[in-house]
Amino acid sequence: MNQHAHGCTCFIIPSKMLRKLADDATDAHERHCLLDQAELSAHLRGQRSVAPMMMGLVAATGEKRRTVYDAQNKSALPGKLVRGEDSKPSSDKTVNQAYDGAGATYDFFREVLKRNSIDGKGLRLDSTVHYQQKFNNAFWNGQQMVYGDGDGKLFLSFTGAIDVIAHELTHGVTQYAVPGGLVYADQSGALNESISDVFGSLVKQWTLKQTVEQADWLIGAGIMAPTVGKALRSMADPGNTKITWSGDDQPKTMAGYVEGGDVHTNSGIPNHAFYAAAIALKGNAWDKAGPIWYKALSLLTPNATFADMAKATSESAALLYGTNSAEQHAVQAAWKVVGVA
Numbered sequence: 001m002n003q004h005a006h007g008c009t010c011f012i013i014p015s016k017m018l019r020k021l022a023d024d025a026t027d028a029h030e031r032h033c034l035l036d037q038a039e040l041s042a043h044l045r046g047q048r049s050v051a052p053m054m055m056g057l058v059a060a061t062g063e064k065r066r067t068v069y070d071a072q073n074k075s076a077l078p079g080k081l082v083r084g085e086d087s088k089p090s091s092d093k094t095v096n097q098a099y100d101g102a103g104a105t106y107d108f109f110r111e112v113l114k115r116n117s118i119d120g121k122g123l124r125l126d127s128t129v130h131y132q133q134k135f136n137n138a139f140w141n142g143q144q145m146v147y148g149d150g151d152g153k154l155f156l157s158f159t160g161a162i163d164v165i166a167h168e169l170t171h172g173v174t175q176y177a178v179p180g181g182l183v184y185a186d187q188s189g190a191l192n193e194s195i196s197d198v199f200g201s202l203v204k205q206w207t208l209k210q211t212v213e214q215a216d217w218l219i220g221a222g223i224m225a226p227t228v229g230k231a232l233r234s235m236a237d238p239g240n241t242k243i244t245w246s247g248d249d250q251p252k253t254m255a256g257y258v259e260g261g262d263v264h265t266n267s268g269i270p271n272h273a274f275y276a277a278a279i280a281l282k283g284n285a286w287d288k289a290g291p292i293w294y295k296a297l298s299l300l301t302p303n304a305t306f307a308d309m310a311k312a313t314s315e316s317a318a319l320l321y322g323t324n325s326a327e328q329h330a331v332q333a334a335w336k337v338v339g340v341a
């Protein structure tokens with residue numbers, strides 16, 4: 001096995017969203033802060049993170065192990081240890097939300113997909129809260145989760161949304177589950193983003209025990225002020241600004257594919273394919289659609305395209321349910337819906 005994989009410094013809020021909000025800001029200081037944060041996001045993303053693949057091998061295995069650190073509004077990571085596995089809840093709600101969200105994500109992968117943590121070998125789940133001051137983002141840095149507090153005006157909280165936590169931790173899963181990881185640019189980057197949205201939404205649906213009909217299929221609902229919008233993205237209807245926010249430019253099908261577009265933009269296409277498959281397969285999305293998408297990860301390569309993902313999910317549906325099964329046909333039809341043959 002490769003000792004290193006393509007990881008990413010992956011933010012939940014794309015820097016272009018921060019720039020758009022800066023454009024709209026009436027207050028000069030606020031505009032300045034947003035542009036600073038957009039710049040930092042772009043800068044950190046430019047650093048290629050390399051996952052220490054051997055780490056899980058030396059660690060004890062088989063247990064859920066979480067640690068939460070407090071950056072105390074500074075930039076140094078991981079910060080001060082404030083909660084470990086089985087220690088008492090903190091008086092700080094943010095600490096407990098990060099701890100509980102990591103726990104729900106761990107439980108989902110363990111119980112539903114039989115995966116033991118991010119690396120499949122019980123890797124400890126580390127989170128840092130209160131990163132910098134009024135920081136409008138949350139990210140996975142290739143090794144741990146990092147949460148800002150939000151400015152309280154545009155962004156309210158990043159630990160309050162379980163799908164945001166699960167989205168970020170899934171970037172870690174992808175880093176290990178796809179042989180060599182998925183390169184965070186172009187179609188493989190949009191797939192990387194989409195896989196995080198898929199499992200982010202699944203963890204939320206599983207936690208709330210929602211069927212495919214009951215689920216809202218939104219990503220990031222509740223993290224921003226109502227004046228900004230309701231959610232970052234919709235898997236049911238990518239690009240529908242009425243149910244997300246005014247700058248949502250996600251295409252729903254290949255007809256709207258943005259050449260050289262941001263990974264958070266073109267991810268609307270594979271997101272909608274997953275939605276279409278889950279709706280066709282009915283019931284709970286984690287019963288069939290989730291396992292099919294999960295099994296497909298091991299069939300991908302670092303530069304996988306949407307067409308490769310369509311092929312991989314069709315193959316994994318055949319492996320799980322049989323060649324020419326109704327499940328395999330549903331998956332193939334879902335990719336046709338979004339224009340990926």
Ligand SMILES: [Zn+2]
Nearest residue numbers: 010011193196
């Ligand atoms: Zn992401």
